Amino acid sequence: MxxxxxxxxxxxxxxxxxxxxxxxxxxxxxxxxxxxxxxxxxxxxxxxxxxxxxxxxxxxxxxxxxxxxxxxxxxxxxxxxxxxxxxxxxxxxxxxxxxxxxxxxxxxxxxxxxxxxxxxxxxxxxxxxxxxxxxxxxxxxxxxxxxxxxxxxxxxAPDPVWALEAKPVEGLWDLPAPRVAVALRSHSSLTPERLAILTQALVDFQKSTQTCILLVPFQAAQDLAIAETIQPQLPGPSKILSLSDPQQLKGVFRGVEMAIAMRYHGLIMAAAEGCRCFALSYDPKVSQLMSELDIPGWDLLGNSQHAPIPSDPRTISQAWVEHYANGAPLSANQIHSLVDRALTHRDLLYQALQGL
CATH class of the missing domain: 3.40.50.2000 (Glycogen Phosphorylase B;)
Known part of the structure; x- marks a missing residue:
């Protein structure tokens, strides 16, 4: 050909x-x-x-x-x-x-x-x-x-990243377990006051669960400063994981119990790798994903059907602890179905490129 x-x-x-x-x-x-x-x-x-x-x-x-x-x-x-x-x-x-x-x-x-x-x-x-x-x-x-x-x-069809092949992350399994990933991003809805509340909630959450917190910047220019603000305040083990390989980025979530994420693809990668998800929505695409997959979380903008984020860090940390203890990831059948359907984006390419 x-x-x-x-x-x-x-x-x-x-x-x-x-x-x-x-x-x-x-x-x-x-x-x-x-x-x-x-x-x-x-x-x-x-x-x-x-x-x-x-x-x-x-x-x-x-x-x-x-x-x-x-x-x-x-x-x-x-x-x-x-x-x-x-x-x-x-x-x-x-x-x-x-x-x-x-x-x-x-x-x-x-x-x-x-x-x-x-x-x-x-x-x-x-x-x-x-x-x-x-x-x-x-x-x-x-x-x-x-x-x-x-x-x-x-x-x-579901986002193609559902079907992206994950790669292992060197050193991830050497970090203390259990592990929880956090993927926050710079946005007007994440005000300094709100970031301070979320940081205190993470501190309380870590004290309650004894987890290792992995701060995962998806875009260094926007997310790294947030991770660097949060990390020194955490009382327990933590690590900032800055990865440029998207397959390794997805591989991070293979080694964590739960993900707390603003990032749309952070939620998809986490759900695809079988970990529990908690969403903080800053955009309609995140709110839609929450509804489609029944992911718990809050709306940072207050303009969707999801509840607005509480202003009390204890309320936030309690919700995280509850989901960490009793929440469930997507089932293997659900993940398989989403991956299978995501591959229809590939089928569309094959059909459209036929005869060229």
Missing amino acids: ESVRAVLCGYYGKGNGGDEALLASLLQMLPNHVTPIVLSGDSAQTQAAYGVEACDRKTPQVLIPALKQANVLIWGGGSLMQDVTSAASPVYYGGLMGLAQRFGLKTIAWAQGIGPLNRSFTRWLARQAFTNCDAVSVRDQGSAALLSEWQVPFLL
């Missing part, structure tokens, strides 16, 4: 563990006859980490020739079409899709999480981008509802 050149675009090479896990999942799922070219924020790092061709995602002199030499653009996965911070993301991805289609490339929107889209312009841009794609897959009910409203055909 002739080799197909596919440009992969997403939030890659930006040091975000969740987006890197999506890239690793996509590379794992690509058919053998496809040669990937990854658009990256750090092309040298992407090339070294994955052994693939990569080029700068925003330099026209390399980006445009990469598109012209390719057969297909695979756009995703993750929350790329959202305007919560600014309209820049939808404009970039919408423009890239339009350019690829103008050059005659087949375009695939893969494992997308669409929104929030609060501006009428970005909503229109997203609708145009998805309408003109040759194939579309999404990872959540909210995205599926939007595409249904726009009358765009799509495949709905």
